[in-house]
Amino acid sequence: MRTCTMTVWAAVIVAVTSAAGPLRADPIAEQIRKAREAALNSSVVVSYYVERDDGVRADIRMLGTVVGPDNLVMFTSAAISSQFALSQFHDFKLIVTKGDDIQTYAAEYLGKDDLAQVAFLRVTDPKAPKLPPLEFQTGVTLEIGDPVLSFTSLGEPDGYARVIHLSRVGARIDQPVTLWLTAEGLGAPGTPVVTLDGKAMGIVGFTRLNRGTNARPNWSLGEVIWPAERFMERLKNPPKGGSLVKRPWIGVQTVTPVTKDLAEYYKLGDRRGVVIGQIVEGGPAEKAGIKAEDLILALDGKDLKGTEGQLVENFTNNLRERKIGDTVAMEIWRAGKTETLKVTLVQEPKSAAEAERYKNTQVGLGVREMVTMDRLQRELPASESGVVVSFLDPAGWARDGGLQAGDIVKKVQDQDVKTLADFRRVFDAEIKKKPKEIVLFVLRGKKDTQLVRIETHWDAAEKPKADTPGAPKPDAGGDKKPVEKKSDAGAPPRAEKAPK
Amino acid sequence: MNRGLAAVVLASGIVGLLAGCGPQRDPTATYISLEQARKIARDHVYPATVRVDARRSEFVGGEKRRMGGTGSGVIFDDQGHVLTNYHVAGRAEEITCILFNKERVKARLVGSDPWTDLAVLQLDLAEVQQKGATFQAATLGDSALMEEGDSVLAIGSPFGLSRSISNGIIGCHDRILGTGLDLGGGLETGLFNTWFQTDAAINPGNSGGPLVNFRGEVIGINTRGGGGNDLGFAVPINVAKEVIRQILEKGKVTRSTVGMSFQPLQDLEAFLEVGKTEGAVISSIDPEGPAAKAGIQPRDILVEYSGAKVEGRYPEQLFDLRRRISDTPVGAKVPVKIRRAGEVLPLEITTEELTTVRSQEQDYPKWGFVGQDITERLALRENLHTTKGVFVTGVRAGAAGEQAGIGKGDVIVRVGEQDVNNAAELRKTYDAAVRAKQAMILLKVHRGLAVVPVVLRITYDEGKKPATPPVKK
Numbered sequence: 001m002r003t004c005t006m007t008v009w010a011a012v013i014v015a016v017t018s019a020a021g022p023l024r025a026d027p028i029a030e031q032i033r034k035a036r037e038a039a040l041n042s043s044v045v046v047s048y049y050v051e052r053d054d055g056v057r058a059d060i061r062m063l064g065t066v067v068g069p070d071n072l073v074m075f076t077s078a079a080i081s082s083q084f085a086l087s088q089f090h091d092f093k094l095i096v097t098k099g100d101d102i103q104t105y106a107a108e109y110l111g112k113d114d115l116a117q118v119a120f121l122r123v124t125d126p127k128a129p130k131l132p133p134l135e136f137q138t139g140v141t142l143e144i145g146d147p148v149l150s151f152t153s154l155g156e157p158d159g160y161a162r163v164i165h166l167s168r169v170g171a172r173i174d175q176p177v178t179l180w181l182t183a184e185g186l187g188a189p190g191t192p193v194v195t196l197d198g199k200a201m202g203i204v205g206f207t208r209l210n211r212g213t214n215a216r217p218n219w220s221l222g223e224v225i226w227p228a229e230r231f232m233e234r235l236k237n238p239p240k241g242g243s244l245v246k247r248p249w250i251g252v253q254t255v256t257p258v259t260k261d262l263a264e265y266y267k268l269g270d271r272r273g274v275v276i277g278q279i280v281e282g283g284p285a286e287k288a289g290i291k292a293e294d295l296i297l298a299l300d301g302k303d304l305k306g307t308e309g310q311l312v313e314n315f316t317n318n319l320r321e322r323k324i325g326d327t328v329a330m331e332i333w334r335a336g337k338t339e340t341l342k343v344t345l346v347q348e349p350k351s352a353a354e355a356e357r358y359k360n361t362q363v364g365l366g367v368r369e370m371v372t373m374d375r376l377q378r379e380l381p382a383s384e385s386g387v388v389v390s391f392l393d394p395a396g397w398a399r400d401g402g403l404q405a406g407d408i409v410k411k412v413q414d415q416d417v418k419t420l421a422d423f424r425r426v427f428d429a430e431i432k433k434k435p436k437e438i439v440l441f442v443l444r445g446k447k448d449t450q451l452v453r454i455e456t457h458w459d460a461a462e463k464p465k466a467d468t469p470g471a472p473k474p475d476a477g478g479d480k481k482p483v484e485k486k487s488d489a490g491a492p493p494r495a496e497k498a499p500k
Numbered sequence: 501m502n503r504g505l506a507a508v509v510l511a512s513g514i515v516g517l518l519a520g521c522g523p524q525r526d527p528t529a530t531y532i533s534l535e536q537a538r539k540i541a542r543d544h545v546y547p548a549t550v551r552v553d554a555r556r557s558e559f560v561g562g563e564k565r566r567m568g569g570t571g572s573g574v575i576f577d578d579q580g581h582v583l584t585n586y587h588v589a590g591r592a593e594e595i596t597c598i599l600f601n602k603e604r605v606k607a608r609l610v611g612s613d614p615w616t617d618l619a620v621l622q623l624d625l626a627e628v629q630q631k632g633a634t635f636q637a638a639t640l641g642d643s644a645l646m647e648e649g650d651s652v653l654a655i656g657s658p659f660g661l662s663r664s665i666s667n668g669i670i671g672c673h674d675r676i677l678g679t680g681l682d683l684g685g686g687l688e689t690g691l692f693n694t695w696f697q698t699d700a701a702i703n704p705g706n707s708g709g710p711l712v713n714f715r716g717e718v719i720g721i722n723t724r725g726g727g728g729n730d731l732g733f734a735v736p737i738n739v740a741k742e743v744i745r746q747i748l749e750k751g752k753v754t755r756s757t758v759g760m761s762f763q764p765l766q767d768l769e770a771f772l773e774v775g776k777t778e779g780a781v782i783s784s785i786d787p788e789g790p791a792a793k794a795g796i797q798p799r800d801i802l803v804e805y806s807g808a809k810v811e812g813r814y815p816e817q818l819f820d821l822r823r824r825i826s827d828t829p830v831g832a833k834v835p836v837k838i839r840r841a842g843e844v845l846p847l848e849i850t851t852e853e854l855t856t857v858r859s860q861e862q863d864y865p866k867w868g869f870v871g872q873d874i875t876e877r878l879a880l881r882e883n884l885h886t887t888k889g890v891f892v893t894g895v896r897a898g899a900a901g902e903q904a905g906i907g908k909g910d911v912i913v914r915v916g917e918q919d920v921n922n923a924a925e926l927r928k929t930y931d932a933a934v935r936a937k938q939a940m941i942l943l944k945v946h947r948g949l950a951v952v953p954v955v956l957r958i959t960y961d962e963g964k965k966p967a968t969p970p971v972k973k
Contacts, residue, residue, distance in 0.1 A: 254950030277950030
């Protein structure tokens with residue numbers, strides 16, 4: 001009902017603003033003017049900054065869309081880079097523009113869902129007006145050649161004036177999920193894609209198709225229309241408290257497709273599937289009895305399908321869309337025999353971005369807890385413990401002592417540090433003693449260990465201006481943490497798009 | 501006042517100078533002009549210096565290619581043995597040397613040692629004789645006596661310009677160039693020696709040529725340029741002497757490993773509660789190696805090796821320490837003393853042979869790749885979890901292997917259901933498959949910890965193209 005009113009209201013605005021009248025009657029232009037309104041009314045600017053590990057701050061502005069009551073705003077999950085811990089994102093705000101009038105309201109970041117490609121925030125400022133939400137529609141099927149609208153904007157100096165893209169659907173891709181491509185440019189990632197009859201049927205998305213993994217010439221890279229089906233559920237049930245929507249996980253690594261040749265070799269006929277290269281110790285797949293080199297041909301009785309380039313994505317996507325705790329019947333092919341094994345999906349392990357962190361600015365180091373991916377990438381056994389060096393002050397004591405980013409600290413002053421809590425406890429206690437040196441025992445790369453001695457200069461650190469002869473001089477004699485405030489408000493929000 | 505200019509010109513005989521005088525820094529030495537000294541040095545080594553043209557075949561991108569290069573060398577005995585660099589002639593199949601008197605003679609490789617980047621060649625004496633060519637052997641000096649500031653000449657063939665001499669001084673007598681220097685193809689070098697740094701011009705082609713002191717003795721082998729001006733590096737000749745001895749004796753150099761890495765003790769002595777010069781810190785232990793078997797752990801301090809004290813305060817000292825260990829006979833039971841938690845533990849290590857990352861490459865032409873055995877050293881370097889299998893070193897563009905996704909660094913562990921332990925075994929399986937004209941081959945490949953199946957499709961119709969039917973008019 002409310003949407004109806006909105007549409008009518010929007011139509012009136014169009015009528016008013018276009019009072020001067022177009023030079024020629026152009027039915028398409030007329031349709032565009034009508035179709036854009038709802039999306040424009042719900043279009044807002046999301047603003048926040050990221051404090052990088054080295055202390056440098058990067059301001060980010062991009063387009064978001066009001067999608068729910070109480071000023072719930074959706075934007076692209078790509079903007080919340082997984083490189084950074086949640087604690088590094090600060091000062092979420094919503095910028096609402098009406099002509100020259102620009103209002104800023106405080107907001108709270110709610111979380112993101114990378115699979116659905118959306119992130120959310122909610123306005124917390126009590127002074128904020130109720131903003132009109134855009135209603136997305138599922139079940140809209142686009143045909144090749146259909147025109148669609150999407151949006152981007154100019155920067156702050158120009159009042160974030162919106163720019164409309166008109167593009168035509170160029171292709172439909174069904175694997176691993178149905179989506180559409182355009183050969184022409186679309187607007188900023190996360191902005192609504194609207195049909196000419198005014199249906200917001202999706203957002204500007206990104207997949208392997210436009211992430212530019214193929215550097216081959218003449219392979220057209222389209223822009224992706226990510227249909228509303230992919231994020232509707234999340235929109236109705238947004239994350240809370242800045243959480244990352246966790247997906248199910250079975251603990252397999254290096255999954256490759258069952259190629260045509262492999263299917264022929266194993267006499268699988270038309271059946272396809274994936275090959276499991278490695279099983280994660282203690283993961284659900286191992287518990288279910290799956291082994292490295294097993295082929296998986298079907299999930300819950302449904303054969304895996306797709307081209308060689310799509311099979312693996314279809315397999316992982318199928319699992320990721322299920323619920324944590326569900327059981328999947330996997331048809332396994334092993335040495336010529338098939339059997340069905342039941343795998344119970346567990347929540348995917350903590351990512352490096354979610355890992356807890358510790359930072360000591362005086363020593364000039366930051367560490368984070370070790371996560372499953374660290375062990376897998378470095379081929380370390382599940383029993384390997386320690387904390388990972390995630391930050392080094394370029395002019396800090398730790399770096400001068402030869403500590404390197406990625407080192408796994410296993411001992412501090414000869415005391416074992418298996419977890420971040422251990423590290424925090426031991427390191428803080430040692431720092432209090434103001435030792436002349438802090439000696440760490442670290443694992444570098446995959447197997448080399450060594451001692452790293454960090455020489456401290458407490459006197460200099462406490463009296464940075466001390467110029468008395470004989471007193472140790474402060475490091476680099478200046479600001480240790482340059483804050484290079486990036487004032488790139490004018491930069492288009494497109495900058496956040498995954499590089500092509 | 502410059503010392504060189506102040507030096508008294510003495511018409512002393514060369515023999516007198518060499519026999520009677522110590523190094524020039526000796527205050528009792530008789531001074532002669534720099535000009536004259538340089539000529540003496542030249543006359544002693546110049547007739548022993550050769551230009552080396554070497555050719556070898558090597559797999560590049562999975563295909564055998566002929567490669568050639570030019571370097572320098574120095575004859576060090578009357579039998580016509582030439583010392584040069586491994587990277588000049590260490591894998592050469594054909595070698596030609598051009599003597600100082602411009603005569604060209606063939607030579608063959610006697611033995612080589614990538615770890616020190618050295619090789620020994622043998623001139624074809626019959627050809628020397630037949631051509632009536634003459635040569636002279638240079639004297640190898642004592643590189644331990646060289647100091648910063650000592651005058652030196654570099655003789656060789658920079659950019660192929662034979663019989664070139666450049667002049668300079670020792671800029672540093674124990675330069676370290678880091679560990680893990682690469683000789684190409686992942687082959688390591690420089691782990692067991694420090695370097696003479698000199699400002700005598702050393703350019704490509706000087707490699708293998710002698711660095712000569714002003715007494716006319718070879719004190720180094722010019723090996724590396726510094727990538728900058730007036731920065732060249734030479735392997736000290738004392739390092740070469742042991743290499744020469746072993747090569748002349750058995751055609752190769754054998755080294756030992758004990759499976760441990762070191763870091764300098766410098767500034768860690770307080771933390772480790774040891775004296776400033778008490779040993780070297782053991783930083784890392786190969787979990788399968790001799791040190792691990794002896795119960796040695798990282799953070800232990802090696803204070804005595806084979807009855808002799810160990811000093812490893814500075815990084816420079818670690819190169820000597822590594823050389824000492826590597827010079828221990830293979831399989832020897834070596835008494836060592838380890839300091840751990842305030843106690844000195846007497847332990848015994850049984851040394852193992854140190855391998856290089858390379859072994860003989862084997863070609864599998866129909867399958868489109870080249871592979872080799874996995875040496876202990878290769879497994880260590882590439883973090884491979886086993887020495888069983890075949891390590892792929894090159895993949896031919898467009899061939900079956902590449903099309904199926906085989907890449908450099910893959911480890912072939914199985915063909916069909918049959919395990920493959922080494923390159924020779926794989927070659928047997930390969931030969932049988934080719935004889936049987938097997939059209940599909942399933943390889944199981946290790947990539948990191950994963951096992952990936954790869955199916956090769958092989959065609960056998962090459963050279964048997966059906967004749968095109970005659971065109972009827």
